[in-house]
Amino acid sequence: MIEAIHALRQQAEQELERLDDAAALPEWYRRYLGRKGELTQQLKQMGALSPEERPKMGKVVNKVKQTLEDAFHARQQSLQTEQLNRELAGDDLDVTLPGRPVHTGHLHLTTQTLRKIYRIFGEMGFQVYEAPDVETDEYNFQLLNIPEYHPARDMWDTFWVNDQVLLRTHTSPGQIRAMREYHPDPIRVILPGKCYRYEQITPRSEHQFFQVEGLAVGKNIRLTDLIGVMSEFARKMYGQEREVRIRGSYFPFTEPSIEIDMSCSCEKVGCRLCKQTGWLEIAGAGMVHPVVLRNGGYEPEEWTGFALGMGVERPALLKHGIQDIRYFYGNDLRFLQQF
Ligand code: FA5
Numbered sequence: 001m002i003e004a005i006h007a008l009r010q011q012a013e014q015e016l017e018r019l020d021d022a023a024a025l026p027e028w029y030r031r032y033l034g035r036k037g038e039l040t041q042q043l044k045q046m047g048a049l050s051p052e053e054r055p056k057m058g059k060v061v062n063k064v065k066q067t068l069e070d071a072f073h074a075r076q077q078s079l080q081t082e083q084l085n086r087e088l089a090g091d092d093l094d095v096t097l098p099g100r101p102v103h104t105g106h107l108h109l110t111t112q113t114l115r116k117i118y119r120i121f122g123e124m125g126f127q128v129y130e131a132p133d134v135e136t137d138e139y140n141f142q143l144l145n146i147p148e149y150h151p152a153r154d155m156w157d158t159f160w161v162n163d164q165v166l167l168r169t170h171t172s173p174g175q176i177r178a179m180r181e182y183h184p185d186p187i188r189v190i191l192p193g194k195c196y197r198y199e200q201i202t203p204r205s206e207h208q209f210f211q212v213e214g215l216a217v218g219k220n221i222r223l224t225d226l227i228g229v230m231s232e233f234a235r236k237m238y239g240q241e242r243e244v245r246i247r248g249s250y251f252p253f254t255e256p257s258i259e260i261d262m263s264c265s266c267e268k269v270g271c272r273l274c275k276q277t278g279w280l281e282i283a284g285a286g287m288v289h290p291v292v293l294r295n296g297g298y299e300p301e302e303w304t305g306f307a308l309g310m311g312v313e314r315p316a317l318l319k320h321g322i323q324d325i326r327y328f329y330g331n332d333l334r335f336l337q338q339f
Helices: 002-018 020-035 038-048 053-090 109-123 173-182 221-236 289-294 313-320
Strands: 134-136 166-168 187-198 208-218 244-251 254-263 279-288 305-311
Touching: 002 020, 002 038, 002 053, 020 038, 020 053, 020 313, 038 053, 053 313, 109 187, 109 208, 109 313, 173 187, 173 208, 173 289, 208 221, 208 279, 221 244, 221 254, 221 279, 221 305, 221 313, 254 305, 279 289, 279 313, 305 313
Parallel strands: none
Antiparallel strands: 134 166, 187 208, 208 305, 244 254, 254 279, 279 305
């Protein structure tokens, strides 16, 4: 029986050596080493041997089995290598060519602008405070000194969820939330976020846009502090070459109120963006109205504060000389990839 096993091993090894295709390997394995293979058949015949011969025979069969397994794996490896070399030699594949570049995305221009604004205000000691997009009539209007009958509501119409709940028209309701949270301490925060308005879409107005609100409440805060903060912001955001213009204005929640304009990127020649005026409004601002201070929990005899609310897309329009706000959310990669 030992001779038969050695003969079988020899035959299997020779056949394996002659195989020249990796696809034929499984068949060889089944034939010699599989469950119904020839070596297994030999093992089955061991039952006929005497009890002394059986362990000796078992050892020989196991050794042959291991030898064939090793030979199989070695042959498999060499056939695969041969096949790869053949393919590389026959193909025009140039493995030294550089790979195709992977296109990575980047932050949206609005996010880049927001981060720049955070940095500039952060350097002046302002923290970021987040308030909700979905607001109540009470916070968006009433607590900001805009009662139900007030004509200012016409300027700030929005998308209503129901009679009392709406998508905020400005970031100003966050002023009340911040004051109620920080009271009775002084405050220096900016409140960034999306705002919504039911209004005509034009090159300078979207129905969804971002604002950053600024709020400082303390003792002896004055209008000149507000003008100083905005001038510093403009200088850091746009450089010295752009001009800032302050105009008197009206907001129900500030007294006095101002509006802040920047000279347009057309260098005051006049363009469609600035409606041929050479100036673009970037923020409304003023001293926090006593009614609003009181609604936030601060006694107006003791505390004063300033507030400002500026767009985010409009400063970006100015900074990059973009002529139409509608590009921001049109999702056209040709636009977005430029920044
Ligand atoms: C307000 O929203 C006031 N809450 C600002 C404010 C805050 C005043 C605190 C006083 C104190 P206004 O509606 O003017 O004001 O908007 C402020 C800024 O938001 C504008 O200067 C402009 O930069 C931006 N903005 C307003 N409407 C749009 C719009 N439809 N599309 C893009 N940006 C807009």
